[in-house]
Amino acid sequence: MAVVDRNGPIADKWERLADDAPVPGGTSVIVSFARLKSEHNSLFSAAGGVGVEIPGDVNLDELEPFLPRLGVVVVRMANMRDGRAFSVGRLLRERYGYGNDMRAVGDFIPDQVLFLLRCGFTSFEVKDNFPIDSLKHSVAAYSVWYQRATDRAAAVAELRQNTPGGGNS
Amino acid sequence: MYIYDQFDHTITRERVAEFSQQVVRRLIGELSEDQFRPLRLMNGLYLQLHAYMLRVAVPYGTLSSKQLHKLADIAKKYDRDYAHFTTRQNLQYNWIKLEQVPDLLAELASVEMHANQTSGNCIRNVTADQFAGVAGDEVEDPRIISEVIRQWSTFHPEFSFLPRKFKFALTGAAKDRAAIQFHDIGIQIVKNDAGEIGYAIYVGGGMGRTPVVAPLIKPFVARSELLSYLEACLRVYNLHGRRDNMYKARIKILVRDLGPAEYARQVEEMWPMTRAAGVDVPASEVARIEAFFVPPVYEKIAEPVASFVAAKAKSSAFARWVETNVHPHKAAGYGAVTISLKPIGGIPGDASSAQMHAIADLADAYSLGEVRVTHVQNVVLPNVKQTDLFAVWQKLGEIGFADGNIGLVTDIIACPGLDYCSLANARSIPVAQKLSTWFGDLDRQHNIGPLQIKISGCINACGHHHAGHIGILGVDKAGVEFYQITLGGAGDEKASIGQLLGPGFAGEDIVGAVDKVVNTYLDLRQSPAETFIEAYRRVGPTPFKESLYGRR
Amino acid sequence: MAQVKSQTKVLTANRLRNGETVYYTPAGTWSLYVTEAKVSTTPEEAEALAKIGADAYAANQVIDVAVIDVAPGSEVKPTHIREVIRATGPTVRTDLNKPVAPPQR
Numbered sequence: 164m165a166v167v168d169r170n171g172p173i174a175d176k177w178e179r180l181a182d183d184a185p186v187p188g189g190t191s192v193i194v195s196f197a198r199l200k201s202e203h204n205s206l207f208s209a210a211g212g213v214g215v216e217i218p219g220d221v222n223l224d225e226l227e228p229f230l231p232r233l234g235v236v237v238v239r240m241a242n243m244r245d246g247r248a249f250s251v252g253r254l255l256r257e258r259y260g261y262g263n264d265m266r267a268v269g270d271f272i273p274d275q276v277l278f279l280l281r282c283g284f285t286s287f288e289v290k291d292n293f294p295i296d297s298l299k300h301s302v303a304a305y306s307v308w309y310q311r312a313t314d315r316a317a318a319v320a321e322l323r324q325n326t327p328g329g330g331n332s
Numbered sequence: 333m334y335i336y337d338q339f340d341h342t343i344t345r346e347r348v349a350e351f352s353q354q355v356v357r358r359l360i361g362e363l364s365e366d367q368f369r370p371l372r373l374m375n376g377l378y379l380q381l382h383a384y385m386l387r388v389a390v391p392y393g394t395l396s397s398k399q400l401h402k403l404a405d406i407a408k409k410y411d412r413d414y415a416h417f418t419t420r421q422n423l424q425y426n427w428i429k430l431e432q433v434p435d436l437l438a439e440l441a442s443v444e445m446h447a448n449q450t451s452g453n454c455i456r457n458v459t460a461d462q463f464a465g466v467a468g469d470e471v472e473d474p475r476i477i478s479e480v481i482r483q484w485s486t487f488h489p490e491f492s493f494l495p496r497k498f499k500f501a502l503t504g505a506a507k508d509r510a511a512i513q514f515h516d517i518g519i520q521i522v523k524n525d526a527g528e529i530g531y532a533i534y535v536g537g538g539m540g541r542t543p544v545v546a547p548l549i550k551p552f553v554a555r556s557e558l559l560s561y562l563e564a565c566l567r568v569y570n571l572h573g574r575r576d577n578m579y580k581a582r583i584k585i586l587v588r589d590l591g592p593a594e595y596a597r598q599v600e601e602m603w604p605m606t607r608a609a610g611v612d613v614p615a616s617e618v619a620r621i622e623a624f625f626v627p628p629v630y631e632k633i634a635e636p637v638a639s640f641v642a643a644k645a646k647s648s649a650f651a652r653w654v655e656t657n658v659h660p661h662k663a664a665g666y667g668a669v670t671i672s673l674k675p676i677g678g679i680p681g682d683a684s685s686a687q688m689h690a691i692a693d694l695a696d697a698y699s700l701g702e703v704r705v706t707h708v709q710n711v712v713l714p715n716v717k718q719t720d721l722f723a724v725w726q727k728l729g730e731i732g733f734a735d736g737n738i739g740l741v742t743d744i745i746a747c748p749g750l751d752y753c754s755l756a757n758a759r760s761i762p763v764a765q766k767l768s769t770w771f772g773d774l775d776r777q778h779n780i781g782p783l784q785i786k787i788s789g790c791i792n793a794c795g796h797h798h799a800g801h802i803g804i805l806g807v808d809k810a811g812v813e814f815y816q817i818t819l820g821g822a823g824d825e826k827a828s829i830g831q832l833l834g835p836g837f838a839g840e841d842i843v844g845a846v847d848k849v850v851n852t853y854l855d856l857r858q859s860p861a862e863t864f865i866e867a868y869r870r871v872g873p874t875p876f877k878e879s880l881y882g883r884r
Numbered sequence: 885m886a887q888v889k890s891q892t893k894v895l896t897a898n899r900l901r902n903g904e905t906v907y908y909t910p911a912g913t914w915s916l917y918v919t920e921a922k923v924s925t926t927p928e929e930a931e932a933l934a935k936i937g938a939d940a941y942a943a944n945q946v947i948d949v950a951v952i953d954v955a956p957g958s959e960v961k962p963t964h965i966r967e968v969i970r971a972t973g974p975t976v977r978t979d980l981n982k983p984v985a986p987p988q989r
Contacts, residue, residue, distance in 0.1 A: 249492075257605055306342060308489075323620065379898055384902075750969060
């Protein structure tokens with residue numbers, strides 16, 4: 164496994180912690196949501212940093228109390244067609260105001276990373292053979308968008324307003 | 333019609349480049365078929381029985397003559413010299429090579445066309461009333477907001493991997509010519525008591541395995557807030573629509589399971605967030621789009637138009653064609669011509685390159701260069717002067733498309749069926765051809781009156797059989813094609829779902845069975861003015877069942 | 885008319901790059917013509933065909949791989965109407981159909 168952002172591989176400090184493994188002091192760990200709920204006191208006091216992995220059908224209201232202290236939220240896509248992650252990402256950013264690293268994990272392909280970025284994701288856990296060249300190419304596929312999203316990139320309707328004579332060249 | 337600006341061109345060009353690169357990655361094996369399939373479907377590319385099929389988007393069914401010429405050229409260059417108009421107002425090519433698709437897309441882009449989101453679990457091509465802008469009964473031209481929705485839904489980062497496909501339809505008139513209540517979201521443009529234009533939102537209709545007539549979720553959404561409301565509708569669906577069973581993944585199942593009131597409540601709860609996200613486009617942008625749909629300057633023509641009246645008097649065949657195929661136009665002295673792509677015994681919706689070129693030429697000569705595609709698989713010349721109607725009719729005769737059968741029993745919808753489609757269980761087209769031939773006599777068709785037959789070759793219902801006055805569904809019974817009959821469906825403002833009459837019929841018996849149904853109607857109607865659907869709603873299925881299966 | 889489960893089968897697919905309907909031949913190639921297909925007569929042979937198909941799919945040569953029933957006899961002919969149509973073309977455009985066997989040269 165490797166972790167990438169829009170530019171390619173990045174260093175990653177996070178370690179996965181199994182539900183029955185002891186908390187290593189000072190280490191940054193990603194735990195299941197069940198464990199976070201039951202052991203948040205000891206996790207936040209012992210670990211160097213705490214992250215959580217959630218599935219697409221998570222109840223975000225339950226996660227909300229922990230969000231300010233989480234260093235990473237990992238959203239799992241059950242398969243590449245599991246599009247709930249895109250909405251979960253937007254909700255975390257736009258409704259719950261979550262501001263730290265948001266990571267997607269699952270069998271998504273480079274072509275989906277651009278949309279994940281637009282929905283607020285910042286890092287991606289991928290297999291070691293993930294095609295980095297295609298990733299770099301795919302995230303640069305579009306220079307303008309028809310609609311606003313979490314990334315707040317200006318939509319064409321706004322660009323048209325700022326273009327002399329509208330967009331008609 | 334809408335004309336691309338530099339941004340539309342940029343996005344379309346970048347899309348061609350993106351898909352071209354995806355094709356290369358597939359051909360060299362970087363992408364597996366499982367990974368590529370959703371990508372190619374989002375570009376309208378299916379694998380059918382004999383080849384790839386490419387579905388080209390015709391947004392809200394509006395085409396320029398230039399675009400139609402290009403579509404004809406593409407049919408000749410990349411396909412086998414013909415194409416098929418579909419019930420989504422799109423156009424399909426049947427014999428496409430994957431390795432040629434990038435070049436084909438570049439040619440489409442050169443005339444401001446594409447195949448974006450004509451398949452896949454995303455927001456599909458938006459459909460609308462084929463008489464948009466020319467019908468006298470509309471509140472607003474639905475193509476304005478259809479274009480706003482087209483842009484918003486194109487490469488939507490959040491809604492490109494929905495639980496299942498998602499279809500919008502719009503009507504600007506109370507008379508529904510777009511079957512809006514059979515769509516995931518149907519929008520009727522309305523005016524509120526204050527005289528403001530807004531949108532009534534129906535959610536959760538559809539055909540397929542579980543036909544549902546969509547309930548009204550919100551009676552009025554203001555124009556300035558439409559996109560944020562739609563985004564809230566989609567987000568609730570994307571989060572909570574079922575993903576465990578593809579047959580229960582459409583939004584109609586979610587709305588049914590939650591109940592329309594609870595679904596509407598969840599949308600309301602989500603709406604402030606989508607409003608805050610700034611997805612609603614400014615009024616100036618809607619105005620910019622609206623400017624493309626400003627009605628053309630029509631000549632001032634006083635009715636009655638003498639030459640038109642004389643032509644009808646001289647040729648009863650022409651007069652009859654006018655009766656069925658020419659729709660009233662809001663401008664005096666004009667008509668909207670529906671060109672029947674249903675010649676007797678022909679393949680519904682198919683047109684050769686030569687026929688497409690000829691229609692495009694007619695559009696240039698007689699219809700201000702514009703063409704529409706209907707969800708009944710016909711083509712419309714929306715702006716024809718009544719003085720030109722006779723000439724148009726004669727020229728249509730030269731290409732075999734002068735049949736005056738719009739709305740009659742031979743104006744049949746048929747999906748491609750087992751002749752082309754890898755999902756089909758039975759053939760649809762040959763059934764349509766046999767029925768068309770059987771009922772071909774025009775006197776008989778007029779005697780029968782308005783009657784819609786719709787044929788699907790499988791339960792996915794691309795042939796809209798649920799909405800047919802007579803619906804025919806092909807099934808596979810131990811390797812043999814069988815056809816079930818449903819009666820009483822309707823896709824208009826009185827939408828209803830056809831009821832299954834009984835056991836199916838073998839291919840050689842289906843024409844006889846439909847004939848019995850039609851004769852039963854002719855026997856029991858109160859007067860020639862009572863249409864098939866009116867009579868069916870009055871008497872119910874029993875007399876028809878008895879005529880087909882005997883008394884039980 | 886009930887269908888008898890056929891014991892004779894052939895391997896079919898569509899070429900990835902152009903979508904053409906093809907059949908696996910005794911020579912180890914893919915032919916456009918069903919009559920040139922290699923016919924299996926035992927479950928083991930059918931299994932072997934399925935394996936060849938899976939490998940060709942994995943190698944990105946073909947997609948929509950299937951082992952289909954054909955009628956026993958001297959000329960290979962699919963039994964199910966879907967496969968009959970796949971082998972030749974749409975029944976409503978016979979002008980576009982391909983022959984079941986290669987044209988004689």
